[in-house]
Amino acid sequence: MRTTSKIGRIIHWVVIALALAWTIFPLYWIIVTSFKQSWEVLLWPPTPVPLHPTLENYAKLVFKDRFYVYMLNSLIVSTGAATLSLLLGSLAAYGLARIGLPARLGNLFLVWVLVIRMIPPITIAIPLFTILRSMGLLDTRLGLIIAYQVYTLPYTIWLLHGFFTAVPRDIEWAALVDGATRLQALLRVILPAMAPGLVTVLVLSMIMSWNEFLYALIFINSPEKYTVTVIVANYIQEFTIDWGRLAGSGILSMLPVLALTFYVQKYVIRGLAYTGVKA
Amino acid sequence: MGLVFIAPAALILLTLAVYPIVDVVFLSFHKVDVYAGFKLIYNGLSNYARLIADNLFRTAFINTLQFVVGATVLEVLLGLLLAVAFSIEFRGREKIVPLIVMPMMLPTIVISSFWRIMYHTEFGIINAMLKLVGLPPVNWLGDVRTAMLSIIIVDLWQYTPFAFLVIYAGIQSIPPSIINAALVDGATLPQITRYIVLPLVKRHILVVAMLRIIDTFRIFDKVFALTGGGPGNATEVLSFIIYKNAFRYYDFGYAAAQAVIMLAVVLTIIITYIKITRRGG
Numbered sequence: 001m002r003t004t005s006k007i008g009r010i011i012h013w014v015v016i017a018l019a020l021a022w023t024i025f026p027l028y029w030i031i032v033t034s035f036k037q038s039w040e041v042l043l044w045p046p047t048p049v050p051l052h053p054t055l056e057n058y059a060k061l062v063f064k065d066r067f068y069v070y071m072l073n074s075l076i077v078s079t080g081a082a083t084l085s086l087l088l089g090s091l092a093a094y095g096l097a098r099i100g101l102p103a104r105l106g107n108l109f110l111v112w113v114l115v116i117r118m119i120p121p122i123t124i125a126i127p128l129f130t131i132l133r134s135m136g137l138l139d140t141r142l143g144l145i146i147a148y149q150v151y152t153l154p155y156t157i158w159l160l161h162g163f164f165t166a167v168p169r170d171i172e173w174a175a176l177v178d179g180a181t182r183l184q185a186l187l188r189v190i191l192p193a194m195a196p197g198l199v200t201v202l203v204l205s206m207i208m209s210w211n212e213f214l215y216a217l218i219f220i221n222s223p224e225k226y227t228v229t230v231i232v233a234n235y236i237q238e239f240t241i242d243w244g245r246l247a248g249s250g251i252l253s254m255l256p257v258l259a260l261t262f263y264v265q266k267y268v269i270r271g272l273a274y275t276g277v278k279a
Numbered sequence: 280m281g282l283v284f285i286a287p288a289a290l291i292l293l294t295l296a297v298y299p300i301v302d303v304v305f306l307s308f309h310k311v312d313v314y315a316g317f318k319l320i321y322n323g324l325s326n327y328a329r330l331i332a333d334n335l336f337r338t339a340f341i342n343t344l345q346f347v348v349g350a351t352v353l354e355v356l357l358g359l360l361l362a363v364a365f366s367i368e369f370r371g372r373e374k375i376v377p378l379i380v381m382p383m384m385l386p387t388i389v390i391s392s393f394w395r396i397m398y399h400t401e402f403g404i405i406n407a408m409l410k411l412v413g414l415p416p417v418n419w420l421g422d423v424r425t426a427m428l429s430i431i432i433v434d435l436w437q438y439t440p441f442a443f444l445v446i447y448a449g450i451q452s453i454p455p456s457i458i459n460a461a462l463v464d465g466a467t468l469p470q471i472t473r474y475i476v477l478p479l480v481k482r483h484i485l486v487v488a489m490l491r492i493i494d495t496f497r498i499f500d501k502v503f504a505l506t507g508g509g510p511g512n513a514t515e516v517l518s519f520i521i522y523k524n525a526f527r528y529y530d531f532g533y534a535a536a537q538a539v540i541m542l543a544v545v546l547t548i549i550i551t552y553i554k555i556t557r558r559g560g
Contacts, residue, residue, distance in 0.1 A: 045410070
């Protein structure tokens with residue numbers, strides 16, 4: 001579409017500029033805050049750029065709070081959860097897209113998976129808690145990886161189902177005619193052919209797990225096993241909040257997400273197919 | 280044959296999501312003695328009787344609905360406005376769209392902590408801006424009248440991009456020839472939006488609204504980080520009181536009953552959503 005009138009162009013320009021400012025300002029403000037000394041954070045009126053830029057908040061986070069421990073925990077949990085989902089999900093999605101289930105069972109399975117993805121996580125938290133408890137997996141990173149399958153596995157199955165449906169059948173038939181089994185065809189021919197798609201799904205699941213807070217809060221107790229979201233929440237709960245450090249911890253915990261988002265950018269929009277909208 | 284491939288994932292989902300749904304219903308008819316090794320004592324409907332008389336539960340339910348409606352309506356309206364604005368070609372559009380979309384990828388708890396800093400009554404940038412234009416400071420998170428609004432604003436920041444993306448994709452799928460023909464006939468942009476774009480993206484709007492309703496119902500992180508349910512009970516929401524009953528007070532049976540009610544409400548919406556998308560899809 002194009003604009004027609006001059007007034008239209010001005011309104012258009014204002015809307016775009018406001019949207020940009022509205023999106024970017026909070027990020028700008030927190031970056032600025034994270035480089036301020038504690039006295040400057042409390043200054044009125046607030047200073048738009050740090051008067052005496054400092055790395056003290058980041059130094060505190062790294063050397064005193066060992067923030068990298070929590071980042072490592074988040075990395076372990078999100079990588080673990082995403083990998084496990086990719087393994088189980090690619091098998092399931094392949095089975096659904098290529099071999100199929102009798103009658104309308106395949107469709108039913110997909111709908112069922114979608115429902116699981118949409119129910120509020122708190123509603124199944126108590127049974128999950130007792131399951132993890134009986135398996136001795138409470139307060140372990142492995143337990144959290146398993147609990148996260150509730151989020152990542154349905155998501156993976158839906159995205160991969162779309163990808164599998166899009167891969168031409170010919171290459172698979174060729175492998176099957178040459179005497180490969182279904183599993184061999186999947187592992188040696190199809191999965192390599194859709195490697196970029198698989199990495200994208202893996203990354204999106206990782207972001208989802210990295211960002212998760214509720215289950216990490218409930219299922220992890222020992223501070224040395226906290227994920228970044230739990231430690232950031234802890235900083236907010238403190239009686240006297242160290243605002244500069246809080247800002248820095250937020251920046252550190254979203255940096256990996258930003259880096260990964262940059263990689264999957266193109267697919268974020270396509271990932272919406274999962275929602276049921278034909279984009 | 281297909282079943283062999285699907286079985287592992289199906290088994291995990293049965294254990295982690297279907298069994299828990301059954302179990303939470305089962306638990307809701309019991310008192311759970313956490314200190315005696317999770318011993319279950321059947322107590323019939325008494326958890327539900329207690330729930331009906333519980334003012335906090337009612338407040339949390341109403342607050343949740345307020346948040347759901349407020350956030351969804353505003354996000355869809357703003358998303359629609361943005362989608363129309365971005366459908367008009369301009370230089371740098373392809374670079375700006377990913378920027379606009381970024382907030383929805385970030386951790387909610389982190390975003391909330393950002394806003395908590397900005398909302399601060401004494402040194403927050405938002406009150407500083409109000410002062411700049413001559414307005415009095417607002418106790419955003421500490422005032423009963425503004426606390427829920429403040430939480431909704433954070434959700435707008437994070438998820439308006441989602442509504443925008445879905446509706447934008449819808450507008451992109453309209454054949455340019457239709458709009459060009461209208462332009463040739465002398466239609467103005469508001470007319471095109473009203474009579475061509477809106478009817479054609481109605482479905483996208485409906486779908487994104489339903490998805491936002493389902494997603495906003497689970498609100499937890501923002502309340503946890505911004506207000507902790509206060510001031511008073513002004514921002515208590517369902518997920519948060521269920522969390523507190525179960526994992527702070529260890530009142531598992533009662534929390535289970537509350538979870539069952541919440542699950543019933545959200546499942547009804549989910550099923551409606553699936554019916555709508557299947558019918559057209």
